[in-house]
Amino acid sequence: MPEGRESVYLSSNRWDELLAPSITPPNLRLVPYRGELWLSETTTGKLISVGNRHLARLGLWTFRVRGVPYRPEVAKAADLTLGTVVRLEREPDNEHDRNAIAVMSGVGKVGYVNKQMAARLAKLLDTGDRFKAIVVAGAPAGEESSRVQVIAADPALIAHLRGVRRPTNTPREVPQGRAARFFAWVIGDAKRGA
Structure with a gap:
């Protein structure tokens, strides 16, 4: 980094x-x-790679979708633009990996969560944790997309990351798993009239 220039990235320290x-x-x-969605730390404005290892402890699961080149027709037909919602679907009977989690678009299976991440994420999905997953790197329908990256978290946390606030008069589901603390903040904020 040239002297006098400040990095746009949050320092690891x-x-x-x-x-x-x-x-x-x-x-x-x-x-x-740079054509992708990154996380920005709001008190500093600094960028954090969605691949940062500290994110899982916040309930944020990020991964590059594996196997996309093996399904080029689906990857090209799927709308994988930034922010597009994709579905995580467990495949406990998958012959190659009992923890397999498929990444599904509106037109079919785009690929899979990598094995290491799937082993951790499958346990949460199997115990009832709910996740919303969105594309943070990909391409619109009709364009080749060999690299697809996704971030998944509790739906309320994804809404927070996107800057979307839930109206206070909408019904809320009972939080489960690691989302309970985040929901406590959301509900408390709503009760305060924010």
């Missing part, structure tokens, strides 16, 4: 401080950067 699970909701927002 601040990760433990600013990406702490005790900060609820996390001071993060999804922002466009």
Whole structure:
């Protein structure tokens, strides 16, 4: 980095401080950067790669979708533009991996969550945790998309990252799993009239 130029990325020596699970909701927002969605730490405005290892402890699961080149017709037909919702579908009877999680678009299976991430994420899905998954790197329908990256979290956390607030008069589902603390913040905020 040339002298006098400040990095756009959050320094690794601040990760433990600013990406702490005790900060609820996390001071993060999804922002466009170089044709992808990145996380921005809101108190500093610095960027954090969606692949940062500290994100899982915040309930954020990020992964590059595996197997996309093996399904080029689906990848090309699927709308995989930034922010598009995709579905995570467990495949416990998959002959290659009992923890397999398929990434589904409106037109079919795009690929899979990698094995290491699937082993951790499958346990949460199997115990009833709900996830919303969105594309953070991909391409619109009709364009080749060999690289697809997804971020998944509790739906309320994804809404927070996108800067979307739930209207206070909408019914809320009972939180499950690791989402309970985040929901406590959302419900508390709504009760305060925010």
